[in-house]
Amino acid sequence: xxxxxxxxxxxxxxxxxxxxxxxxxxxxxxxxxxxxxxxxxxxxxxxxxxxxxxxxxxxxxxxxxxxxxxxxxxxxxxxxxxxxxxxxxxxxxxxxxxxxxxxxxxxxxxxxxxxxxxxxxxxxxxxxxxxxxxxxxxxxxxxxxxxxxxxxxxxxxxxxxxxxxxxxxxxxxxxxxxxxxxxxxxxxxxxxxxxxxxxxxxxxxxxxxx
Amino acid sequence: xxxxxxxxxxxxxxxxxxxxxxxxxxxxxxxxxxxxxxxxxxxxxxxxxxxxxxxxxxxxxxxxxxxxxxxxxxxxxxxxxxxxxxxxxxxxxxxxxxxxxxxxxxxxxxxxxxxxxxxxxxxxxxxxxxxxxxxxxxxxxxxxxxxxxxxxxxxxxxxxxxxxxxxxxxxxxxxxxxxxxxxxxxxxxxxxxxxxxxxxxxxxxxxxxx
DNA sequence: GCATTTTTTGACCGATTGGACAAACGTTAG
DNA sequence: CTAACGTTTGTCCAATCGGTCAAAAAATGC
Numbered sequence: 001x002x003x004x005x006x007x008x009x010x011x012x013x014x015x016x017x018x019x020x021x022x023x024x025x026x027x028x029x030x031x032x033x034x035x036x037x038x039x040x041x042x043x044x045x046x047x048x049x050x051x052x053x054x055x056x057x058x059x060x061x062x063x064x065x066x067x068x069x070x071x072x073x074x075x076x077x078x079x080x081x082x083x084x085x086x087x088x089x090x091x092x093x094x095x096x097x098x099x100x101x102x103x104x105x106x107x108x109x110x111x112x113x114x115x116x117x118x119x120x121x122x123x124x125x126x127x128x129x130x131x132x133x134x135x136x137x138x139x140x141x142x143x144x145x146x147x148x149x150x151x152x153x154x155x156x157x158x159x160x161x162x163x164x165x166x167x168x169x170x171x172x173x174x175x176x177x178x179x180x181x182x183x184x185x186x187x188x189x190x191x192x193x194x195x196x197x198x199x200x201x202x203x204x205x206x207x208x209x210x
Numbered sequence: 211x212x213x214x215x216x217x218x219x220x221x222x223x224x225x226x227x228x229x230x231x232x233x234x235x236x237x238x239x240x241x242x243x244x245x246x247x248x249x250x251x252x253x254x255x256x257x258x259x260x261x262x263x264x265x266x267x268x269x270x271x272x273x274x275x276x277x278x279x280x281x282x283x284x285x286x287x288x289x290x291x292x293x294x295x296x297x298x299x300x301x302x303x304x305x306x307x308x309x310x311x312x313x314x315x316x317x318x319x320x321x322x323x324x325x326x327x328x329x330x331x332x333x334x335x336x337x338x339x340x341x342x343x344x345x346x347x348x349x350x351x352x353x354x355x356x357x358x359x360x361x362x363x364x365x366x367x368x369x370x371x372x373x374x375x376x377x378x379x380x381x382x383x384x385x386x387x388x389x390x391x392x393x394x395x396x397x398x399x400x401x402x403x404x405x406x407x408x409x410x411x412x413x414x415x416x417x418x419x420x
Numbered sequence: 421g422c423a424t425t426t427t428t429t430g431a432c433c434g435a436t437t438g439g440a441c442a443a444a445c446g447t448t449a450g
Numbered sequence: 451c452t453a454a455c456g457t458t459t460g461t462c463c464a465a466t467c468g469g470t471c472a473a474a475a476a477a478t479g480c
Contacts, residue, residue, distance in 0.1 A: 030328060034245035038438060051458055110327055117320055118240060120385050127389045135390050157391060158407035162376045169375035175330050179337045180345050181367060197368035205415035248468060261428050427476065
């Protein structure tokens with residue numbers, strides 16, 4: 001195994017690459033990979049297409065760079081889930097943090113959803129590697145809580161899936177959520193309503209059986 | 211308001227249009243609208259591009275036809291949710307039916323998800339109309355159950371969202387679910403495991419408070 | 421069988437796409 | 451100042467895209 005090249009970067013390169021990735025996040029998350037064009041990204045980043053291609057080898061390169069960074073931030077809340085706190089409180093915090101991410105980083109959520117929806121053609125290794133390892137690890141912790149009678153016995157994998165699904169729904173299906181709630185209830189308050197609902201659902205649903 | 215033209219169709223037209231829609235469902239659901247090409251659809255339908263365009267005016271036409279049909283089948287389980295049965299049983303059946311649809315019609319789910327993810331540019335009217343109306347109607351029924359003390363008091367809109375999110379997750383994020391569960395647990399049994407988990411979560415979560 | 425209508429095809433078109441490239445322009449160290 | 455290096459741009463290209471069209475082929479009605 002060879003170490004990754006150090007890749008000396010100038011100040012301008014660092015700044016411009018950052019600018020491009022921010023623009024690409026905006027474009028990719030709203031149109032998907034194939035639906036986005038380099039021109040769109042270049043324009044959003046305020047530069048010409050050839051100029052953008054001076055900083056990245058190509059469209060694919062931008063996308064993979066973006067996805068690699070994304071996964072880290074995206075899995076951060078799950079990483080924080082640990083053994084030392086009270087199980088119910090830990091899970092409640094996890095749900096809250098996940099919902100906050102859906103609220104504050106909807107583009108990241110949609111970018112990820114777009115990729116998975118289409119069969120994860122470009123990030124399958126990360127799913128089978130990093131992500132699976134982390135989930136396997138955390139389900140063990142959850143299983144421990146169940147054995148200790150701290151939370152109801154159930155399938156820890158599907159528990160995690162359901163937390164992912166319910167929270168990310170508010171980012172990925174945002175337009176539908178807003179349309180269904182209507183103008184009066186679809187405002188910013190929808191996230192607090194969602195938080196209250198999900199907290200109740202999961203806390204009651206996971207209460208250990210006497 | 212003018213009635214839609216009767217549009218006399220020959221036997222061949224009916225058959226071929228069906229063939230094309232089936233092929234288009236396959237292609238659109240895996241690559242999204244912009245990611246799919248007419249050539250791909252034509253090949254999947256076993257005909258040439260000009261031949262396909264003899265039956266549909268264009269790419270957009272195929273997509274909207276597909277979406278219009280889809281929404282009906284897609285909302286069918288929610289339509290069945292009614293007042294006459296036992297509330298808990300009704301909700302349990304709804305969840306089960308929804309999960310069965312994710313299992314049996316994953317392409318339809320992904321097609322829908324793709325469209326919503328990108329801001330529902332082509333089906334917004336259906337969301338704000340048909341879908342919203344139905345949800346408004348059903349939340350009233352659910353609210354009635356809550357007032358009658360049959361299920362726990364909570365937000366009926368977010369309850370429906372969470373059922374949609376958790377069930378459709380198994381279609382939309384299928385590759386991720388399978389990758390995380392691994393080869394041993396990611397087989398066909400995953401849907402039964404999911405059904406058991408979701409049933410427990412929602413039934414316990416919605417149990418009326420004594 | 422024959423005329424009419426429906427279906428299928430190959431060739432083609434303009435627009436857009438991802439990307440290459442060399443020349444021009446800026447910046448900076450000596 | 452100037453040579454070396456980093457950055458930006460205009461122009462170009464081949465491939466692919468959605469869609470057209472006229473003519474050939476097949477099906478249909480009489």
